[in-house]
Every structure is written in C-alpha cells, then in structure tokens.
Amino acid sequence: MGKNVVQKIFSAHLVSGRIKTGEEIAISIDQTLTQDATGTMAYLQFEAMDIPRVKTKLSVSYVDHNMLQTGFENFDDHLFLQSFAKKYGIYFSKPGNGICHQVHLERFGVPGETLLGSDSHTPTSGGLGMIAIGAGGLDVAIAMAGGSFYITMPKVVLVKLSGALRPWVTAKDVILELLRIVTVKGGVGKIFEYGGDGVKTLAVTERATITNMGAELGALTSVFPSDAQTRKYLKMQGREGVWKPLKADPSAQYDEVVEIDLSALEPMIARPHSPDNVCKVSEVKGTKVQQVCVGSCTNSSYYDLMAVAAMLKGKKVHTDVSLTISPGSRQVLEMITRNGALVDMVAAGARIVEVSCGPCIGMGQAPPSAGVSVRTFNRNFEGRSGTSNAQVFLASPETAVVAALTGVISDPREFGEPVVVKQPKHFIIDDSMIIPPSENPQNESIVRGPNIKPLPKKEPMPDTLQGDVLLKTGDNITTDHIMPAGAKVLPLRSNIPAISEFVFEKVDKEFAKRAKEKGGGFLVGGANYGQGSSREHAALAPMFLGVKAVITKSFARIHRANLVNFGILPLTFENENDYNAIEQGDRLELPDIKNRLKSKGKIVVKNATKNNEIKVTHSLTPREVDILCFGGLLNYQAQGGK
Ligand code: MIC
Ligand code: SF4
Numbered sequence: 001m002g003k004n005v006v007q008k009i010f011s012a013h014l015v016s017g018r019i020k021t022g023e024e025i026a027i028s029i030d031q032t033l034t035q036d037a038t039g040t041m042a043y044l045q046f047e048a049m050d051i052p053r054v055k056t057k058l059s060v061s062y063v064d065h066n067m068l069q070t071g072f073e074n075f076d077d078h079l080f081l082q083s084f085a086k087k088y089g090i091y092f093s094k095p096g097n098g099i100c101h102q103v104h105l106e107r108f109g110v111p112g113e114t115l116l117g118s119d120s121h122t123p124t125s126g127g128l129g130m131i132a133i134g135a136g137g138l139d140v141a142i143a144m145a146g147g148s149f150y151i152t153m154p155k156v157v158l159v160k161l162s163g164a165l166r167p168w169v170t171a172k173d174v175i176l177e178l179l180r181i182v183t184v185k186g187g188v189g190k191i192f193e194y195g196g197d198g199v200k201t202l203a204v205t206e207r208a209t210i211t212n213m214g215a216e217l218g219a220l221t222s223v224f225p226s227d228a229q230t231r232k233y234l235k236m237q238g239r240e241g242v243w244k245p246l247k248a249d250p251s252a253q254y255d256e257v258v259e260i261d262l263s264a265l266e267p268m269i270a271r272p273h274s275p276d277n278v279c280k281v282s283e284v285k286g287t288k289v290q291q292v293c294v295g296s297c298t299n300s301s302y303y304d305l306m307a308v309a310a311m312l313k314g315k316k317v318h319t320d321v322s323l324t325i326s327p328g329s330r331q332v333l334e335m336i337t338r339n340g341a342l343v344d345m346v347a348a349g350a351r352i353v354e355v356s357c358g359p360c361i362g363m364g365q366a367p368p369s370a371g372v373s374v375r376t377f378n379r380n381f382e383g384r385s386g387t388s389n390a391q392v393f394l395a396s397p398e399t400a401v402v403a404a405l406t407g408v409i410s411d412p413r414e415f416g417e418p419v420v421v422k423q424p425k426h427f428i429i430d431d432s433m434i435i436p437p438s439e440n441p442q443n444e445s446i447v448r449g450p451n452i453k454p455l456p457k458k459e460p461m462p463d464t465l466q467g468d469v470l471l472k473t474g475d476n477i478t479t480d481h482i483m484p485a486g487a488k489v490l491p492l493r494s495n496i497p498a499i500s501e502f503v504f505e506k507v508d509k510e511f512a513k514r515a516k517e518k519g520g521g522f523l524v525g526g527a528n529y530g531q532g533s534s535r536e537h538a539a540l541a542p543m544f545l546g547v548k549a550v551i552t553k554s555f556a557r558i559h560r561a562n563l564v565n566f567g568i569l570p571l572t573f574e575n576e577n578d579y580n581a582i583e584q585g586d587r588l589e590l591p592d593i594k595n596r597l598k599s600k601g602k603i604v605v606k607n608a609t610k611n612n613e614i615k616v617t618h619s620l621t622p623r624e625v626d627i628l629c630f631g632g633l634l635n636y637q638a639q640g641g642k
Contacts, residue, residue, distance in 0.1 A: 001251060001252075001253060002248070002249025002250060002251035002252045002253075003248070003249050003252055004156055004158070004193055004248040004249075004252040004253070004254060005129070005193050005195075005223055005224075005225055005246055005247065005248050006131065006156045006191050006193050006223060007019055007156070007252070008112075008246065008248075009112055009113075009114065009130075009131045009223075009246075010025070010027060010131070010153075012112070013027040013028045013029075013030075013114050013131075014026075014027060015027060015028050015148040016148070017153070018153075019153055020153055021153050021154065021155050021255060022152060022153060023152070023153050024150060024151070024152055024153075024621045024623070025150070025151060025152075025153050026148035026149065026150050027114060027131075027148060027149050027151070028114065028148055028149075029056060029114050029115070029116045029143035029148070029149050030056060030057045030058070030110070030113040030114050030115065031056060031057060031058045031059065031060075031108065031110070031113060031114070031115040031116075032054075032056050032058075032059045032060070032115070032116050032117065032118075032140050032143050032144050033059070033060045033061075033062060033100050033104055033108075033115065033116075033117040033118070033119070033122065033140075034059075034060075034061050034062065034100075034117065034118045034119075034137065034140060035062045035063070035064050035065050035100045035117075035118065035119050036061075036062070036063040036064065036065050036066050036074075036077055036078065036081060036095075036493075037065035037066055037361075037485070037490055037493050037535070038118035038119060038136075038137045038493070038534065038535060038536065038537075039061055039062075039081055039118065039137070040077050040080060040081065040452060040493060040494040041137045041138075041455070041493065041494065041536060041537070041540070042118050042137030042138070042140050042141045042144075043061075043080075043081065043084045043088075043141070044452075044454070044455050044494075045137060045138050045141040045455065045634060046088070046141040046144050046145060047084075048455065048634060049141065049142075049145050049637065051144075051145045051146075052088070052441070053088055053089040053441065054088055054089045054090055054144040054145070055144065055145060055146030056143060056144055056146075057113070058091070058108060059089065059090040059091065059144050060090065060091045060092075060093060060100075060104065060108060060434075061081050061082075061084070061085045061090050061091070061092050061093065062093040062097075062098075062099075062100035062103065062104075063078050063081060063092075063093065063094060063095040063097075064093075064095070064098065064099045064100055064355075064356050064357050065356070065357045065361055065363070065485075065490065066078075066363070066490050066491060066493070067095050067354065067356045067357075067358075067363065068363050068364060068487050070487065070491070071491060072449065072450075072451070073449070073451040073491035073492070073494070073495075074491055075449075076447075076449025076450070076451055076452065077449070077451070077452070077491075077493070077494055078095055079447040079449065080446065080447055080448055080449065080452055080494070082094075082435065082447075083444060083445065083446045083447040084446055085435070085437060086435070086437055086438040086441070086444045087437075087438060087441045087444035087445070087446060088144075088437070088441070089437045089441070090144075090437055091434055091435065091436055091437065092434070092435040093433065093434050093435075094433040094434075094435065095356070096330060096354065096355055096356075096433060097329065097330050097355070097433035097434065098327075098328055098329030098330050098331065098332075098355050099296070099297045099300070099328050099329065099355070099356065099357055100117070100119060100297070101117075101119070101121050101122065101124035101125070101208075101212060101297040102124075102297055102300060102301065102328035102329045102332070103329050103331075103434075104117075104124070104125055105124055105125055105127065105128060105204070105205075105208050106237055106329060106331055106427070107237065107239075107431060107434065109125040109128040109130055109132075110128070110130065110242045111128055111129035111130060111226035111230055111242070111243060111244050111245075111246050112129060112130070112226065112244055112246050113130055113131075114130065114131045114132075114133075114149075115130050115131070115132040115133070116132075116133050116135050116139065116140050116143045116149055117132065117133070117134055117135070117140065117534075118134075118135065118136065118137040118139075118140040118534055118536075119134055119533075119534055120134035120215045120532065120533050120534040120558060121134065121212050121215050121297050121298075121378065122134040122135075122221075122534075123211045123212065123214055123215055123219075123221040123222050123223075124208045124211055124212040124297060125208070125211070126207075126208075126211035126214070126221055126222045126223040126224060127204050127205070127206075127207035127208030127209075127210070127211045127212075127224055128204060128207075128208075128224075128226065128230055128233070128234075129223065129224055129225060129226030129230055129246045130223070131221060131223060132211075132221055132223075133149070133151075133220060133221050134215060134221075134534045134558055135149065135534060135558060135561065136534055136535075136536035136539070136558060136561060136562040136565055137534075137536050138536060138562075138565045138566075138633055138634065139561065139565065139633075142633070142637070147637075147642070148642075150621075150623065151220065152189070152619075152621070154189050154190050154191050154219075154220045155189060155190045155191070155255035155256060156190070156191050156193055156254050156255055157187075157190050157191065157192050157193065157254060157255060157256040157257070157258060158193055158194075158195050158196075158254040158256070158257045158258070159178065159192050159193070159194050159195070159196075159258050159259075159260060160195055160196035160198075160257055160258070160259045160260070161174075161194060161195070161196040161197070161198025161199055161202075161260055161262055162196050162197050162198050162259070162260075162261050162262065162263075163197075163198055163261045163262040163263030163264065164198065164201040164262050164263055165201065165202075165262045165263070165265065166263055166265070167413070167418035168267060168398055168412040168413045168415070168418055169262075169265050169266060169267055170206070170209075170267075170396040170397070170398060171202060171206035171207070171209040171210050171396075172209055172213070172268075172298070172299060172376070172395065172396035172397075173265050173266070173267055173268045173396055174210055174260060174262065174265065175209065175210045175212075175213040175214065175216075176213075176268035176269070176270055176275075176278045176394070176395075177260060177265055177268055177278070178192075178210075178214075178217065178258070178260065179213070179216055179217060179270065179275055179276040179278055180268070180276060180278035180279075181258060182217050182258070182276075183217075183276045184216055184217065184218055184274060184275060184276045184476065184528065184531055185218050185476070185527060185528040185531070185554070185556075186217060186218065187214070187217025187218040187219030188218040188219070188528070188554070188556065188557060189220075189557075190217075190219050190220065190255075190256075191219060191220050191221055191222065191223065192214055192217065192219050192221075192222040192223075193222070193223050193224075193248070193254070194207070194210070194222070194223070194224045194225070195225065195248055196259075198260070198261075198262045199224060199225060199227070200227060200228070200229065201262065202224075202229065203229055203232075203233065203303065203423070204229055204230055204232075204233035205233070205301035205302070205303050205304070206303070207224045207229075208301070209298055209299055209301075209304075210222065210224075211223065211224065212297055212298045212378060213275070213298050213378045215378070216275040216276070216378055216379065218528065218531060218556055218557065220557060225246055225247040225248065226243065226244060226245055226246035226247070227245065227247065230243060231243045236423070236424065236425070236426055236427050237427055237429065238426065238427075238429050266280050266281070266282070266413075267280070267281040267282075267395070267396065267398070267399050267411060267412055267413065268280060268281065268395070269281045269284060269374075269393050269394065269395040269399060269409070270380060270393060270394040270395070271284065271391075271393055272380055272382070272390075272391045272392055272393065273380055273381055273382040273392070274380065274381070274476065275378060275379060275380060275394060281395065281399055281409065281410075281411050281412070282411045284393070284409050285408070285409055285410055285411055286408050286409065286410075287372060287393075287408060287409040288320075288372060288407065288408055289321055289372045289373070289374050289403045289404075289407060289408060289409060290320065290321060290322065290367060290368055290371040290372055290373065291321065291322045291323075291324075291365070291367045291368075291371060291372070291373040291374070292321055292322070292323045292324070292373070292374045292375070292400050292401070292403050292404035293323075293324045293325075293326070293359045293360075293365060293373060293374075293375040293376065293377065293400075294308055294323070294324070294325045294326070294375075294376050294397050294400055294401070295324070295325060295326030295327065295328065295353065295358060295359070295360065295376065295377070296326070296328075296357065296360040296375070296376060296377040296378060297328065297357070297360075297378070298376060298377055298378040299376035299377075299396065299397050300326060300327055300328030300329075300332065300376070301328060301332065302331075302332045302335055302336070302423075302424070302427065303421050303423070304328075304376070304397045305325070305327055305332055305336050305341065305397075306336065306341055306421040307397055307398060307401075307419050307421050308325065308345065308397050308398075308400075308401050309336060309341035309342070309344045309345050310341075310344075310419040310421065311398065311401045311402070311405070311415070311419055312344050312345055312347075312348035312350065312401060312404075312405075313344040313348070314344075315348055315405055316348055316349055316405075317348055317349035317350060317404050317405065318404060318405060318406060318407035319407075320407050321403070321404050321407055322351065323348075323349065323350045323351060323401075323404040324350070324351045324352075324353045324358075324359060324365050325345055325350045325351070325352055325353065326352075326353040326354065326355065326356060326357075326358045326359065326360075327355050328355070329355060330355055330430075330433060331427055331428060331429070331430070332355075333355055334428050334430070335424065335427065335428055338428070350404075353365065359375070359377075359385070360375070360377045360378075360379070361384075361485045361486070361490070362384055362385055362386040362485055362486035362487065362490075363486070363487050363490065364386075364487065365385075365386075366385055366386030366387045366390070367385055367386075367387045367390040367392070368387065368390075369387065369389060369390075370389045370390065370391070371387065371390050371391070372390075372391045372393065372409075373385060373390055373391070373392045373393070374392075374393045374394075374395055374399070374400050374403045374404075374409060375392055375393070375394055375395075375400070376394070376395065376396065376397045376400050377394060378394065379394075379480075379532060380392035380393065380394050381478045381480045381481075381532060382506075383480065383484070383506050384478075384480045384485070384486075386486050386487070388506065393409065396412075398412040398415075398419075399411075399412050402414075402415050451491070451492070451494055451495050452494040452495070453494065453495045453496060453497060453498075455496070455634075456496050456497070456540070456543070456544050458543055458566065458567045458631040458632050458635070459631050460629060460630055460631040460635065461567065461569075461593070461594055461628055461629050461630075461631060462594075463592060463593065463594050463595070464589060464590065464591050464592060464593060465522075465548045465549055465569070465588075465589070465590040465593050466587075466588070466589045466590075467518065467519070467520055467521030467522055467546075467548055467587075467588065468518050468521040468522070468585060468586065468587055468588070469521060469522050469523070469524050469582060469583065469584050469585060469586045469588060470511065470514055470515050470518065470520075470521040470522060470523060470547070470584070471504060471507070471508060471511055471523055471524070471584060472523075472524040472525075472582065472583060472584045473507065473523070473524070473525045473526060473529070474525075474526045475526035475527040475528060475553070476526070476527065476528045476531060477507075477525055477526070477528075477529050477530065477531070478530070478531050478532040478533075479530055479531070479532045479533040479534075479535050479538040479559060480506075480532055480533065481504065481506060481507050482503065482504060482530065482538040482542070482559075483499070483502065483503060483535055483537045483538040483541055484502055484505055484506055485533075485535075488502075489502045489505075493535075493537060496537070496540055496541060496544050497544065499537060499541055500512060500541040500542075500544045500545050502541075503515070503541045503542055503545060512545060515542075515545035515546055515547065516545060516546070518546075519546055520545060520546015520547055520548055521546065521547065521548065521588075522547070522548060522549050522550070522551060522588055523542070523547055523549075523550040523551070524550075524551050524552070524579070524582050524584075525550060525551070525552035525553070526552060526553050526579065527552070527553040527554045528554055528555070528556055529550065529552040529553075529554065529555050529556065529559070530555055530556045530558075530559025530560065530562075530563075531556040531559070532556070533558075534558045534562075536562045536565065536566065538559060538562065539559065539562035539563045539565065539566045539568055540562075540566050542568065543566040543567060543568055543632075547568055548568065548569065549568060549569035549570070549571055549590065550563060550568060550569070550570055550571070551571045551572070551573065551582070551605065551616055552570070552571075552572055552573075553572060553573060553576050553579055554572060555570055555572070564620070564624045564627055564628060564633070565627070565632060565633040566632045566633075567627075567628055567630075567631040567632035567635075569590075569593070569597075569618075569628055570618065570620075571603065571605075571616040571617070571618050572616060572617055572618065572619075573614065573615075573616055573617075574614075574615040574616060574617045575614075575615065578614040578615070578616075581607070581610065581612065581614055582605075582607060582610075582614070583609075583610075585609070586607050586608075586609040586610060587607070587608040587609045588605050588606065588607055588608070589605070589606040589608060590603065590604070590605055590606075591604070591606065594629055597618075597620065597625045597628065597629070598625060598629070602615060603615070603616050603617065603618070604616070623641075626641060627641070
C-alpha cells in the first residue's frame with residue numbers, strides 16, 4: 001500500500017512502535033526550536049540532564065516574545081539564552097531578527113525532516129514539508145539531549161484542495177474555513193495533510209499561514225507536500241540545496257478526507273472569542289473598528305506586508321482607527337524598507353511596531369475598553385489582547401487593511417482592483433543576527449540574572465491522592481486562562497514561584513491564595529481543557545501550587561502532555577454527566593491510585609462532601625504512568641527511564 005506524506009516522514013524517523021493509528025510511537029527529532037518565553041525553562045531542564053552539547057542536527061534559540069523590557073528581567077533572560085546557546089551548541093537568533101516560526105521557515109526548515117519546538121505554532125514549518133510539532137519545553141529539552149519524542153499515532157486527515165483562490169481571498173480564509181468546519185477541538189488526535197490540485201497554486205508562505213493556524217484545530221500538526229513551489233521558495237532563500245521532493249503515493253490512504261474548493265471560498269473572519277467562531281466577512285460588515293493589527297507568525301510574510309503596503313499606498317488610515325504593523329522578520333522588514341513599501345505604510349498613518357510577537361501575546365497595543373480590534377493573528381481568546389472586554393476578530397491582512405481604511409469591517413472584494421504582489425527573485429539574506437555556537441564551549445560561562453530561579457522539584461506520587469476541588473471550569477479553557485501571558489506576567493517565565501501567583505488570575509483572583517492555603521488539590525474542567533499555547537508554565541505553576549490531578553471531559557494535546565511531564569494526573573470522566581456531580585470545594589479522594597494506574601484497574605473518585613463515588617478514566621500509556629508515578633519526566637529520566 002502506498003504511503004501518505006506523514007507516513008513517509010514518520011517511517012524515516014521511527015525509533016519504536018508501529019505506525020498505526022492509536023499506537024504509541026517514538027520518533028527521532030532532527031531540529032528543535034525554542035523561543036524566549038518557554039526557552040529559559042527548556043534550557044534549565046536541559047542543563048539538569050548534564051549533557052555537554054545538543055545532539056540534534058540543528059537547534060535554534062529565538063527571542064521574539066518578551067521584548068518590551070520594562071524591567072531587567074527580559075534582558076537578563078536574553079543574555080542567559082545567548083550564553084547558553086553558545087556553550088551548548090545552539091544557534092541564537094537575537095531579539096529583532098524575527099518571530100521564531102517565520103525565521104525558521106526562511107532560514108532553517110528542511111523538507112522531510114522533523115522539528116520539535118517549544119511553541120504551539122511550530123507546525124508553521126509544515127508549509128515546507130516538515131513534520132513540525134509544538135511541545136512543552138521539557139520534551140524539547142529531551143529531544144536536544146538526543147531523546148525521542150513520544151506520541152500516540154494520530155489519524156491522518158487529507159485536506160483535498162481543488163481550484164484556485166479568487167481575488168481578495170487568501171490562505172487565511174482557507175484555514176478559517178477549516179476551523180469553521182472542524183472547530184478548535186475537532187483536530188485533536190489528528191494530522192492534517194494537504195493534497196489535491198489546489199496545492200500547487202499556493203506559495204510556501206501561504207501554506208505556512210495554513211499550517212501555522214492549524215494549531216488552532218487542536219491537531220498534532222499540518223503538512224504540505226514538498227514540490228516546485230517549495231523548491232522556488234528555498235531557492236529565493238539561497239537554500240535550494242536542502243530541497244527534496246516529497247509527495248503522497250497515488251494509492252496512499254487517509255483516515256478522513258475534507259474537501260475544500262479554493263475557488264468557492266469567500267473572505268472569512270473569526271468573531272470573538274474563539275478562532276473557530278468563523279463567519280463570512282460580509283455577515284459582520286459595518287462593525288465599527290477601533291484598532292487593526294497586522295503581523296504575528298500567521299500573517300507577516302513579505303507577501304502579506306507587500307499586499308498591505310499596496311493597499312495603503314496613497315491612502316490614509318481612518319481617523320478613528322489605530323493601525324499597527326509588526327513585520328515577521330528582519331528579512332521582511334529590510335526588504336520592505338529598501339523597496340519603499342514601508343514609506344507607503346508610514347505615510348498612510350500606520351504605527352510600525354518592532355519585529356516580534358508584540359500585540360499577539362499582549363505585549364503592548366491592548367485595545368480600548370470594549371473596543372473592536374481586527375487582527376491578522378491566530379488567537380482571539382478572551383483577554384489575550386490585554387483588555388478583558390475587548391472584541392477581537394481574526395482575518396486576513398487584506399480584510400484587516402480595508403477595516404483600517406474605512407473604520408468598519410468591510411468585505412475586501414468591494415475595495416477595488418485586486419493587489420498583485422510580485423515575488424522577488426531573491427530575498428535579502430543576512431544571517432548576522434543569528435549567532436553560531438562556540439567552537440570552544442569550555443571557555444563559555446552562563447549568564448544568570450536574579451530572575452532566573454531554579455526548577456521546582458516534585459515528589460513521587462503517593463499511594464492515595466486527597467484534597468479539595470480548588471476550581472471548576474467550563475469547556476475550552478485555554479492556557480491563557482490557566483497561566484496568563486501579557487506584559488505583566490511574561491517577564492516571570494523564568495521564576496516559577498513568582499509566576500504561580502497569577503495562575504487562573506483572570507478566572508478567579510483568589511485561586512493561587514486558596515491553592516496555597518489548602519496545600520494544593522484538584523481541578524475540574526469541561527471539554528478541550530488546556531487548548532492553545534504550549535507553555536508548560538500552565539502545568540509547572542499549578543504543580544508548584546500543589547495541584548495533584550485534573551479531571552475533565554477532555555484535554556488538548558500539548559497541555560495534557562505537559563501535565564504528565566510535571567507529574568499532574570490527567571483524568572477524564574467515564575460518564576460526562578458526572579461533571580455535574582462535582583462542585584468547587586468538594587473534598588475528593590483517589591484511593592490506591594498508583595496501583596490502579598499500574599494495574600490498569602478502575603479508578604474511582606470518592607467525593608466525601610457529596611458522599612458519592614464517580615468513575616474516571618485515562619488515556620495514559622504505560623510509559624506515561626511510570627512518568628507520573630516518579631513525579632514527572634525529569635525524575636523518570638534521572639532514574640534511567642527513556
Ligand atoms: C502563544 O501564541 O500563546 C505563545 C505565547 O506563542 C505560546 C508559547 C508561550 O506561551 O510561551 C504558544 O503558542 O505555545
Ligand atoms: Fe508569537 Fe503570536 Fe506566533 Fe505565539 S502566536 S509565536 S505569540 S506571534
């Protein structure tokens with residue numbers, strides 16, 4: 001039987017297991033990436049493994065998130081990361097060089113290879129034909145140490161594209177349409193592989209917009225074949241040498257098929273507060289807008305920004321709108337500066353923000369109270385923008401610019417003649433802000449500022465777990481709810497005791513205090529608990545506060561893995577209705593838990609307050625059970641676990 005692209009890359013990297021849906025497999029990792037907000041922890045964990053040099057083909061440490069530098073913390077972290085990279089064999093991309101995913105696509109991605117990154121949008125490089133997966137920092141640290149990455153083999157969904165996009169309809173509209181169909185939880189346990197005739201009409205940066213925001217489906221990753229478009233892009237980046245063709249065999253099989261006719265698509269928009277709350281732009285047209293933000297790892301390629309500049313040329317941003325533009329990489333910024341497009345943006349009244357994640361992660365540019373902000377980003381979770389009652393919409397750069405010019409959400413097809421962006425023959429290549437590792441690592445020392453605190457430790461799991469329900473939440477709780485980001489909290493990413501004070505801050509201000517007073521306890525959640533970011537702080541900080549288990553209707557993939565990595569037991573209700581049988585404040589006991597996990601026995605939760613018992617279950621592999629019993633992955637590894 002023929003193979004699909006996913007099976008081809010997995011077979012070439014298989015370390016153990018069988019490539020069969022639902023079975024645990026381990027794959028080898030060629031490349032890793034980290035960004036600064038997750039990187040410090042990942043490197044502290046790597047350091048704890050006592051390995052002199054990374055064992056991957058390539059590891060890159062980026063700085064793109066924590067760049068406001070309102071105190072010493074951010075710069076201290078940058079210096080730590082730079083010195084660490086030099087010593088341990090990692091390339092360091094300096095602040096200002098670009099958003100990790102954009103730069104990785106431009107300068108490092110290789111078709112057919114595997115990439116593990118401590119950021120949920122790592123699948124961006126799937127646009128180049130890589131299997132690129134987002135994970136917690138600890139999993140990335142293990143990959144850097146030469147360890148395998150363990151996953152349950154997902155289903156492979158073919159997204160069959162036909163036709164070609166019509167004017168004013170973009171790659172962003174393709175992924176918004178897929179989010180509308182599949183929803184933010186519909187992709188859990190799946191990989192989306194793109195195929196069909198429509199694929200060849202999409203440039204690599206358009207593909208990357210799609211694979212980037214595929215993270216919002218809850219999928220493990222998304223991948224495109226590697227073809228003539230891929231070769232062209234790599235050639236423009238001066239890297240044609242790494243190109244290789246990669247496509248599904250004609251007889252390849254898929255678990256599911258979704259068909260999208262590109263020529264039938266219209267401009268789409270995600271309404272507040274979820275990336276799958278998608279409708280046609282025409283359905284919300286006329287909505288008054290106060291802010292428009294162009295940028296983020298989803299939509300800040302050269303092509304995107306050239307289209308934006310062409311639309312702004314000779315026009316003025318509406319008097320009631322603030323338009324910000326944050327280019328995705330220095331390469332893009334340099335190109336639009338040299339060719340004059342930046343002047344068109346500035347002359348139109350755009351506010352140029354530095355090359356970084358910026359407003360996407362609430363680092364500045366918070367919208368006004370109850371304001372409407374149209375953003376080209378990938379997430380519009382409540383409060384993520386920095387303003388809790390802001391109404392954030394997600395759309396293509398084209399739709400965003402029309403809103404900036406007219407002051408209301410408008411269908412870009414009514415704007416006028418479509419813009420045509422000519423691709424350059426070559427991109428400007430200047431890797432001077434990427435610092436290679438040292439040839440003499442023994443001479444390098446690590447710079448460690450006072451904000452960088454040692455990793456907290458966890459004891460092995462006791463025989464019985466006991467405690468109160470500290471919080472009960474609804475469905476689709478995001479890691480932004482659990483461990484907020486933004487300008488106030490992000491600088492504390494290297495300091496778990498300090499950042500723990502902010503756990504669930506936006507949901508319940510008293511949470512951290514209560515957790516500490518009660519000596520820890522349990523969390524109860526609805527479906528798709530922990531969707532969104534890969535931040536392991538959403539597990540590490542609750543662990544620090546004594547959270548022992550989380551009981552939900554279902555989990556998002558990366559967060560579930562992070563809970564296991566830090567020794568917090570992820571359980572699901574056997575009968576979803578039992579969610580209604582537990583309340584916040586109830587006293588729970590999970591008797592004989594360790595044995596029951598190991599012997600695959602029935603797990604019961606005794607509710608002493610309600611005087612009843614409910615059945616819970618789990619999807620843990622034997623390896624994950626061992627990790628949990630040891631009190632997390634670092635302890636497990638230290639005991640010789642693989
Ligand atoms: C995000 O988009 O939420 C982030 C910030 O990039 C996170 C990583 C983090 O929390 O540091 C992600 O997507 O994984
Ligand atoms: Fe940065 Fe936003 Fe992309 Fe996350 S989604 S990596 S915060 S630009």
